[in-house]
Amino acid sequence: MDNLCKGARVLKNSQRPVKERTLRSVENEINLLMQALQARTPGLRFSPRIEQDYLQHRDQHFLDVDRKIIIGGLIVYLLFSWSDFYLGGDNTLTIVAWRLVIAGLLFVITQALSRTRYTYLVVPVTAIGISLIGASVVYFISLLDGIDRYAYHLGMIPIQVFAIVSMRLSYRAFLFTSVVMLFTYIIGGHWLDLTDRSEVGEIILALQPYFIAFWTVLILLGGYLAYVMESGFRSETIKNRLLALEAERLSFLTQQLRQLSTTDGLTQIANRRYFEQLIQTEWSRCQRHQQVLSLVMIDIDAFKEFNDTYGHQSGDDCLRRVASTIDGLCRRSADVCARYGGEEFVMLLPAMTHDEARALAQQACQQVAELKIVHRGSHAGVVTISAGVASCIPQQGQHSDALLKQADELLYRAKAAGRNRVEA
Ligand SMILES: Nc1nc2c(ncn2[C@@H]2O[C@H](COP(=O)(O)OP(=O)(O)OP(=O)(O)O)[C@@H](O)[C@H]2O)c(=O)[nH]1
Numbered sequence: 001m002d003n004l005c006k007g008a009r010v011l012k013n014s015q016r017p018v019k020e021r022t023l024r025s026v027e028n029e030i031n032l033l034m035q036a037l038q039a040r041t042p043g044l045r046f047s048p049r050i051e052q053d054y055l056q057h058r059d060q061h062f063l064d065v066d067r068k069i070i071i072g073g074l075i076v077y078l079l080f081s082w083s084d085f086y087l088g089g090d091n092t093l094t095i096v097a098w099r100l101v102i103a104g105l106l107f108v109i110t111q112a113l114s115r116t117r118y119t120y121l122v123v124p125v126t127a128i129g130i131s132l133i134g135a136s137v138v139y140f141i142s143l144l145d146g147i148d149r150y151a152y153h154l155g156m157i158p159i160q161v162f163a164i165v166s167m168r169l170s171y172r173a174f175l176f177t178s179v180v181m182l183f184t185y186i187i188g189g190h191w192l193d194l195t196d197r198s199e200v201g202e203i204i205l206a207l208q209p210y211f212i213a214f215w216t217v218l219i220l221l222g223g224y225l226a227y228v229m230e231s232g233f234r235s236e237t238i239k240n241r242l243l244a245l246e247a248e249r250l251s252f253l254t255q256q257l258r259q260l261s262t263t264d265g266l267t268q269i270a271n272r273r274y275f276e277q278l279i280q281t282e283w284s285r286c287q288r289h290q291q292v293l294s295l296v297m298i299d300i301d302a303f304k305e306f307n308d309t310y311g312h313q314s315g316d317d318c319l320r321r322v323a324s325t326i327d328g329l330c331r332r333s334a335d336v337c338a339r340y341g342g343e344e345f346v347m348l349l350p351a352m353t354h355d356e357a358r359a360l361a362q363q364a365c366q367q368v369a370e371l372k373i374v375h376r377g378s379h380a381g382v383v384t385i386s387a388g389v390a391s392c393i394p395q396q397g398q399h400s401d402a403l404l405k406q407a408d409e410l411l412y413r414a415k416a417a418g419r420n421r422v423e424a
Pocket residue numbers: 266299300301302303304305307311312313314315316319341342343415419
């Protein structure tokens with residue numbers, strides 16, 4: 001799970017350029033990754049963009065996990081100085097010095113790379129480093145005399161095994177390292193004096209083709225293993241990223257669903273269902289704190305006539321403009337304006353006194369009239385609203401419906417009194 005998160009994080013962090021993420025961009029990325037997962041090429045390469053993200057993730061993984069293996073390998077390489085002291089003769093110091101220089105250099109470079117933005121160099125540098133270790137052993141053989149040097153021939157095998165272990169997630173880097181080491185050994189054997197003319201030397205020389213054949217088989221097996229491992233790691237990385245993207249998509253969808261279930265589609269303000277949830281919460285809160293809860297019921301005047309005169313489409317536009325005007329007046333975080341019915345709105349105003357609520361309702365009337373939406377059928381010649389304002393301090397045993405009923409009655413009193421007014 002930890003690796004999964006890490007994988008997802010690394011691939012996600014590498015998305016360039018940093019754009020605002022949307023449901024569409026997440027779904028596009030899911031499609032791209034699905035395609036990458038299905039279209040597996042024999043050369044194990046994704047499309048350029050995914051490949052670049054993948055390589056960043058692989059290099060990070062290499063730095064997190066394989067750097068420890070590399071350090072272990074370098075320590076073993078240095079520990080062989082112990083055998084140099086026994087077998088190195090006059091050249092002991094030269095060999096040990098080379099070991100220290102090569103191991104030290106590799107250690108410093110891999111450590112430094114992990115702290116810079118050049119982490120993409122860590123795999124090639126390690127591949128070159130292991131090849132260099134192989135070349136150094138060939139050189140050491142040429143420095144030694146007598147029968148002891150043959151022990152060092154066998155030293156090539158642990159280095160080859162080490163290459164399999166550390167390069168297992170990049171079959172190309174593995175093949176590069178292995179082929180370079182094998183050729184260094186073969187060419188080194190040709191140019192440098194790796195055997196002597198003794199009886200043992202003749203036997204070793206005769207056995208060398210078998211040794212090289214065995215080594216070649218080891219490289220082929222290691223190459224196959226690295227190929228399979230890399231292929232598995234690639235698809236595991238993509239699957240982990242897909243899982244993270246699916247979670248992101250789900251969170252977008254949940255957000256959308258929440259938005260849909262609480263918002264009125266036409267006016268984009270809160271819908272009645274959401275209002276009914278909120279009034280319960282605010283009712284209980286005001287009851288607990290013994291605070292005033294105010295409610296303003298609003299209805300557009302002669303809206304049926306407006307629809308009949310200007311058409312349903314203009315009616316919708318009018319509803320949107322009125323809703324946005326009233327909603328704009330709910331400035332405190334707890335205030336909510338909702339569409340209660342067709343052309344009816346409600347303002348829920350917790351902890352607002354009755355006078356303040358009435359002033360707000362009057363402001364709403366004024367601002368809607370100032371919209372100057374022409375309405376020939378209205379007394380004012382423009383669209384107006386009527387409002388009923390009710391307030392109470394909720395008490396035990398009371399229900400919020402009573403407050404709603406009172407606001408509704410006051411609204412109809414405002415209608416009866418000639419419209420375009422507030423009754424409180
Ligand atoms: N365009 C549009 N009209 C709607 C919508 N919902 C309800 N209406 C209309 O709103 C009108 C409400 O009319 P009435 O309830 O008779 O009220 P009124 O004409 O506003 O009269 P008073 O409220 O007494 O001033 C009806 O004609 C509904 O068709 C809507 O979403 N869009």
